[in-house]
Amino acid sequence: MLAIGRRSRIGALISAFTVLALAVAACDDKIDSGHNQLNGASAAASPSATDVPGDDGDPAPPASTAATPAGKPTATKTTQAPPPGNEFTGRLPKFGKPPTPVRIGLPEGAGAPYYARIPTDQPVAFLTIDDGWIKRPEALELLRESGVKVTLFLTINAIRDNPDYFKPLRDAGADIQAHTLTHPNLKGKSYDFQKREICGSADQLAQLYGQRPTLFRPPFGDKDATTLKVAHDCGLTAGFFWKETVDKGIVRYQEGKSVQKGDIILMHFRDRFVDDFIAALQAISAAGLTPALLSDYMPAK
Ligand SMILES: [Zn+2]
Numbered sequence: 469m470l471a472i473g474r475r476s477r478i479g480a481l482i483s484a485f486t487v488l489a490l491a492v493a494a495c496d497d498k499i500d501s502g503h504n505q506l507n508g509a510s511a512a513a514s515p516s517a518t519d520v521p522g523d524d525g526d527p528a529p530p531a532s533t534a535a536t537p538a539g540k541p542t543a544t545k546t547t548q549a550p551p552p553g554n555e556f557t558g559r560l561p562k563f564g565k566p567p568t569p570v571r572i573g574l575p576e577g578a579g580a581p582y583y584a585r586i587p588t589d590q591p592v593a594f595l596t597i598d599d600g601w602i603k604r605p606e607a608l609e610l611l612r613e614s615g616v617k618v619t620l621f622l623t624i625n626a627i628r629d630n631p632d633y634f635k636p637l638r639d640a641g642a643d644i645q646a647h648t649l650t651h652p653n654l655k656g657k658s659y660d661f662q663k664r665e666i667c668g669s670a671d672q673l674a675q676l677y678g679q680r681p682t683l684f685r686p687p688f689g690d691k692d693a694t695t696l697k698v699a700h701d702c703g704l705t706a707g708f709f710w711k712e713t714v715d716k717g718i719v720r721y722q723e724g725k726s727v728q729k730g731d732i733i734l735m736h737f738r739d740r741f742v743d744d745f746i747a748a749l750q751a752i753s754a755a756g757l758t759p760a761l762l763s764d765y766m767p768a769k
Pocket of ligand 1: 623647651687688
Protein backbone atom coordinates (compact mmCIF):
# COMPACT_ATOMS: atom_id res chain seq x y z
CA MET A 469 0.00 0.00 0.00
CA LEU A 470 2.73 2.35 1.00
CA ALA A 471 4.68 1.56 -2.13
CA ILE A 472 1.63 2.17 -4.32
CA GLY A 473 0.93 5.44 -2.53
CA ARG A 474 4.46 6.64 -3.10
CA ARG A 475 4.36 5.57 -6.69
CA SER A 476 1.17 7.49 -7.35
CA ARG A 477 2.66 10.51 -5.63
CA ILE A 478 5.70 10.25 -7.89
CA GLY A 479 3.30 9.88 -10.80
CA ALA A 480 1.55 13.08 -9.78
CA LEU A 481 4.90 14.85 -9.53
CA ILE A 482 5.89 13.69 -13.00
CA SER A 483 2.54 14.89 -14.37
CA ALA A 484 3.02 18.25 -12.71
CA PHE A 485 6.51 18.52 -14.14
CA THR A 486 5.26 17.60 -17.61
CA VAL A 487 2.62 20.33 -17.43
CA LEU A 488 5.25 22.83 -16.33
CA ALA A 489 7.61 21.77 -19.11
CA LEU A 490 4.84 22.13 -21.67
CA ALA A 491 4.01 25.59 -20.37
CA VAL A 492 7.66 26.64 -20.71
CA ALA A 493 7.81 25.16 -24.21
CA ALA A 494 4.70 27.08 -25.22
CA CYS A 495 6.38 30.32 -24.13
CA ASP A 496 9.51 29.54 -26.10
CA ASP A 497 8.49 31.60 -29.11
CA LYS A 498 8.27 34.73 -27.04
CA ILE A 499 11.68 34.45 -25.42
CA ASP A 500 14.43 36.36 -27.18
CA SER A 501 17.42 34.47 -25.91
CA GLY A 502 18.78 32.42 -23.06
CA HIS A 503 17.66 28.89 -22.29
CA ASN A 504 18.19 25.79 -24.35
CA GLN A 505 15.38 24.51 -26.49
CA LEU A 506 13.23 21.94 -24.75
CA ASN A 507 12.12 20.36 -27.94
CA GLY A 508 14.31 18.10 -30.00
CA ALA A 509 13.09 20.04 -33.00
CA SER A 510 13.19 16.93 -35.12
CA ALA A 511 9.46 17.23 -35.68
CA ALA A 512 10.23 19.58 -38.54
CA ALA A 513 9.45 18.34 -41.97
CA SER A 514 12.41 17.47 -44.08
CA PRO A 515 13.32 20.21 -46.51
CA SER A 516 10.58 20.52 -49.06
CA ALA A 517 10.29 22.27 -52.35
CA THR A 518 7.35 24.53 -51.78
CA ASP A 519 7.49 27.57 -53.96
CA VAL A 520 6.31 30.61 -52.08
CA PRO A 521 6.69 33.63 -54.30
CA GLY A 522 7.21 36.83 -52.43
CA ASP A 523 8.07 35.11 -49.17
CA ASP A 524 11.02 37.15 -48.11
CA GLY A 525 11.06 35.47 -44.75
CA ASP A 526 11.90 38.69 -43.07
CA PRO A 527 10.29 38.71 -39.63
CA ALA A 528 8.81 41.53 -37.66
CA PRO A 529 10.61 42.49 -34.45
CA PRO A 530 9.82 40.35 -31.39
CA ALA A 531 7.03 42.66 -30.25
CA SER A 532 4.80 41.06 -32.84
CA THR A 533 5.91 37.44 -32.55
CA ALA A 534 2.77 36.44 -30.65
CA ALA A 535 1.37 34.98 -33.83
CA THR A 536 3.90 32.16 -34.11
CA PRO A 537 2.93 29.44 -31.61
CA ALA A 538 1.66 27.15 -34.34
CA GLY A 539 3.71 24.09 -35.13
CA LYS A 540 5.08 23.60 -31.64
CA PRO A 541 5.95 20.05 -30.64
CA THR A 542 3.34 17.92 -28.94
CA ALA A 543 3.42 16.40 -25.46
CA THR A 544 5.29 13.31 -26.64
CA LYS A 545 8.43 15.43 -26.92
CA THR A 546 8.66 16.06 -23.19
CA THR A 547 8.68 12.37 -22.33
CA GLN A 548 11.96 11.87 -24.14
CA ALA A 549 15.27 12.02 -22.35
CA PRO A 550 16.90 15.45 -22.52
CA PRO A 551 19.14 15.75 -25.55
CA PRO A 552 22.86 15.21 -24.98
CA GLY A 553 25.16 18.21 -25.16
CA ASN A 554 25.75 17.95 -28.88
CA GLU A 555 22.31 16.91 -29.98
CA PHE A 556 22.70 18.46 -33.42
CA THR A 557 26.15 17.14 -34.22
CA GLY A 558 24.91 13.99 -35.94
CA ARG A 559 22.51 16.03 -38.05
CA LEU A 560 25.16 18.26 -39.61
CA PRO A 561 26.17 17.20 -43.11
CA LYS A 562 29.87 16.78 -43.76
CA PHE A 563 31.36 18.95 -46.46
CA GLY A 564 34.66 18.54 -48.22
CA LYS A 565 37.14 21.37 -48.45
CA PRO A 566 35.51 24.24 -50.37
CA PRO A 567 37.13 25.21 -53.68
CA THR A 568 39.54 28.12 -53.72
CA PRO A 569 37.21 31.07 -54.35
CA VAL A 570 37.35 32.80 -57.71
CA ARG A 571 36.27 36.41 -57.36
CA ILE A 572 33.72 37.71 -59.82
CA GLY A 573 33.95 40.99 -61.69
CA LEU A 574 31.41 43.64 -60.83
CA PRO A 575 29.84 45.96 -63.39
CA GLU A 576 30.96 49.57 -63.20
CA GLY A 577 28.21 52.04 -62.47
CA ALA A 578 26.72 54.63 -60.17
CA GLY A 579 24.86 51.96 -58.21
CA ALA A 580 25.95 48.82 -56.40
CA PRO A 581 25.11 45.61 -58.32
CA TYR A 582 22.46 43.34 -56.81
CA TYR A 583 22.51 39.54 -56.81
CA ALA A 584 20.26 36.65 -55.83
CA ARG A 585 22.73 34.16 -57.29
CA ILE A 586 26.46 34.67 -57.70
CA PRO A 587 27.57 34.02 -61.29
CA THR A 588 30.13 31.31 -60.55
CA ASP A 589 30.86 27.89 -62.02
CA GLN A 590 32.11 26.64 -58.69
CA PRO A 591 29.96 24.13 -56.74
CA VAL A 592 29.18 26.52 -53.89
CA ALA A 593 26.17 28.17 -52.25
CA PHE A 594 26.01 31.05 -49.79
CA LEU A 595 24.18 30.89 -46.48
CA THR A 596 23.17 34.30 -45.13
CA ILE A 597 21.58 34.97 -41.73
CA ASP A 598 19.66 38.19 -41.14
CA ASP A 599 18.65 40.66 -38.45
CA GLY A 600 19.81 39.27 -35.08
CA TRP A 601 16.72 39.67 -32.88
CA ILE A 602 16.79 36.20 -31.33
CA LYS A 603 20.18 35.14 -30.02
CA ARG A 604 20.10 31.39 -29.55
CA PRO A 605 23.04 30.04 -27.54
CA GLU A 606 23.47 27.08 -29.92
CA ALA A 607 24.53 29.23 -32.88
CA LEU A 608 28.19 29.39 -31.87
CA GLU A 609 28.59 25.65 -31.44
CA LEU A 610 26.77 25.02 -34.71
CA LEU A 611 29.17 27.30 -36.55
CA ARG A 612 32.17 25.68 -34.89
CA GLU A 613 30.97 22.10 -35.36
CA SER A 614 30.01 22.61 -38.99
CA GLY A 615 33.07 24.64 -39.91
CA VAL A 616 30.80 26.52 -42.31
CA LYS A 617 31.33 30.19 -43.03
CA VAL A 618 28.21 32.33 -43.16
CA THR A 619 27.38 35.96 -43.93
CA LEU A 620 25.41 37.88 -41.30
CA PHE A 621 23.34 40.89 -42.38
CA LEU A 622 22.76 42.49 -38.99
CA THR A 623 20.18 45.16 -38.15
CA ILE A 624 21.52 47.65 -35.61
CA ASN A 625 18.23 47.79 -33.67
CA ALA A 626 18.16 44.00 -33.44
CA ILE A 627 21.68 43.62 -32.06
CA ARG A 628 21.73 46.69 -29.82
CA ASP A 629 20.71 44.79 -26.66
CA ASN A 630 23.68 42.44 -26.92
CA PRO A 631 26.20 43.19 -29.65
CA ASP A 632 28.76 40.99 -27.88
CA TYR A 633 26.72 37.90 -28.79
CA PHE A 634 28.01 38.21 -32.37
CA LYS A 635 31.72 38.58 -31.55
CA PRO A 636 32.40 34.88 -30.99
CA LEU A 637 30.33 34.13 -34.09
CA ARG A 638 32.55 36.52 -36.04
CA ASP A 639 35.63 34.86 -34.51
CA ALA A 640 34.26 31.47 -35.65
CA GLY A 641 34.16 32.70 -39.25
CA ALA A 642 30.88 34.57 -39.61
CA ASP A 643 31.23 37.64 -41.82
CA ILE A 644 29.29 40.68 -40.53
CA GLN A 645 27.65 42.86 -43.19
CA ALA A 646 25.11 45.71 -43.29
CA HIS A 647 21.29 45.54 -43.12
CA THR A 648 20.30 49.10 -41.98
CA LEU A 649 19.75 50.74 -38.61
CA THR A 650 16.01 50.20 -38.10
CA HIS A 651 14.91 47.74 -40.80
CA PRO A 652 12.60 50.03 -42.79
CA ASN A 653 11.36 49.39 -46.29
CA LEU A 654 13.79 51.57 -48.23
CA LYS A 655 11.98 51.53 -51.57
CA GLY A 656 10.72 54.98 -52.50
CA LYS A 657 12.46 56.74 -49.60
CA SER A 658 14.66 59.80 -50.10
CA TYR A 659 18.39 59.61 -50.71
CA ASP A 660 19.11 61.13 -47.29
CA PHE A 661 16.81 58.70 -45.48
CA GLN A 662 18.38 55.70 -47.18
CA LYS A 663 21.87 57.08 -46.63
CA ARG A 664 21.25 57.42 -42.91
CA GLU A 665 20.02 53.82 -42.71
CA ILE A 666 22.65 52.17 -44.90
CA CYS A 667 25.78 54.25 -44.24
CA GLY A 668 24.76 54.58 -40.61
CA SER A 669 24.56 50.84 -40.11
CA ALA A 670 27.90 50.23 -41.84
CA ASP A 671 29.56 52.87 -39.64
CA GLN A 672 28.10 51.43 -36.45
CA LEU A 673 29.02 47.86 -37.36
CA ALA A 674 32.57 49.07 -38.01
CA GLN A 675 32.68 50.57 -34.52
CA LEU A 676 31.19 47.48 -32.88
CA TYR A 677 33.16 44.79 -34.70
CA GLY A 678 36.30 46.52 -35.93
CA GLN A 679 35.69 46.04 -39.63
CA ARG A 680 33.48 48.09 -41.90
CA PRO A 681 31.02 46.07 -43.99
CA THR A 682 31.53 45.96 -47.74
CA LEU A 683 28.23 44.27 -48.60
CA PHE A 684 24.58 44.92 -47.77
CA ARG A 685 21.06 43.59 -47.94
CA PRO A 686 18.03 45.89 -47.98
CA PRO A 687 15.31 44.90 -45.47
CA PHE A 688 12.68 42.62 -47.04
CA GLY A 689 14.84 42.60 -50.17
CA ASP A 690 13.01 45.77 -51.21
CA LYS A 691 15.09 48.40 -52.96
CA ASP A 692 15.09 50.95 -55.74
CA ALA A 693 17.73 52.72 -57.80
CA THR A 694 18.34 55.15 -54.92
CA THR A 695 19.14 52.23 -52.59
CA LEU A 696 21.82 50.96 -54.94
CA LYS A 697 23.24 54.46 -55.46
CA VAL A 698 23.35 55.06 -51.71
CA ALA A 699 25.03 51.70 -51.10
CA HIS A 700 27.65 52.52 -53.73
CA ASP A 701 28.21 55.96 -52.20
CA CYS A 702 28.51 54.38 -48.74
CA GLY A 703 31.40 52.26 -49.99
CA LEU A 704 29.42 49.03 -50.21
CA THR A 705 30.30 47.02 -53.29
CA ALA A 706 27.19 44.85 -53.77
CA GLY A 707 23.72 44.06 -52.45
CA PHE A 708 22.04 40.68 -52.16
CA PHE A 709 18.63 39.13 -52.51
CA TRP A 710 18.18 35.31 -52.31
CA LYS A 711 16.98 32.19 -54.12
CA GLU A 712 15.93 30.14 -51.09
CA THR A 713 14.48 30.92 -47.69
CA VAL A 714 14.56 28.71 -44.59
CA ASP A 715 12.06 28.88 -41.73
CA LYS A 716 10.94 26.32 -39.11
CA GLY A 717 13.38 23.81 -40.57
CA ILE A 718 11.88 23.98 -44.07
CA VAL A 719 13.67 25.22 -47.19
CA ARG A 720 11.52 27.03 -49.74
CA TYR A 721 12.75 27.38 -53.30
CA GLN A 722 11.92 30.34 -55.50
CA GLU A 723 12.76 28.35 -58.59
CA GLY A 724 13.30 24.64 -59.12
CA LYS A 725 13.55 22.10 -56.37
CA SER A 726 17.19 22.21 -55.36
CA VAL A 727 19.92 24.68 -54.56
CA GLN A 728 21.84 25.80 -57.64
CA LYS A 729 25.47 26.84 -57.97
CA GLY A 730 25.97 30.33 -56.61
CA ASP A 731 22.58 30.49 -54.86
CA ILE A 732 22.16 32.79 -51.91
CA ILE A 733 20.09 31.27 -49.09
CA LEU A 734 18.29 33.39 -46.51
CA MET A 735 17.56 32.45 -42.91
CA HIS A 736 17.19 34.52 -39.74
CA PHE A 737 18.25 34.53 -36.13
CA ARG A 738 15.05 32.91 -34.87
CA ASP A 739 13.97 30.45 -32.18
CA ARG A 740 14.40 27.54 -34.58
CA PHE A 741 17.95 28.58 -35.47
CA VAL A 742 19.25 25.02 -35.05
CA ASP A 743 16.66 23.52 -37.39
CA ASP A 744 16.98 26.28 -39.97
CA PHE A 745 20.76 26.13 -40.02
CA ILE A 746 20.81 22.34 -40.37
CA ALA A 747 18.05 22.36 -43.02
CA ALA A 748 20.01 24.90 -45.07
CA LEU A 749 23.20 22.86 -44.87
CA GLN A 750 21.35 19.64 -45.73
CA ALA A 751 19.85 21.31 -48.81
CA ILE A 752 23.30 22.55 -49.89
CA SER A 753 24.74 19.09 -49.31
CA ALA A 754 21.90 17.34 -51.16
CA ALA A 755 22.66 19.54 -54.19
CA GLY A 756 26.30 18.46 -54.15
CA LEU A 757 27.44 21.95 -53.20
CA THR A 758 29.61 23.38 -50.43
CA PRO A 759 28.86 26.49 -48.35
CA ALA A 760 31.08 29.48 -49.11
CA LEU A 761 31.44 33.10 -48.07
CA LEU A 762 29.98 35.87 -50.22
CA SER A 763 32.82 38.30 -49.55
CA ASP A 764 35.34 35.71 -50.83
CA TYR A 765 33.65 35.94 -54.24
CA MET A 766 33.55 39.74 -54.40
CA PRO A 767 36.40 41.80 -55.84
CA ALA A 768 39.10 42.51 -53.27
CA LYS A 769 38.88 46.08 -52.03
ZN1 LIG B 1 15.87 41.65 -42.24
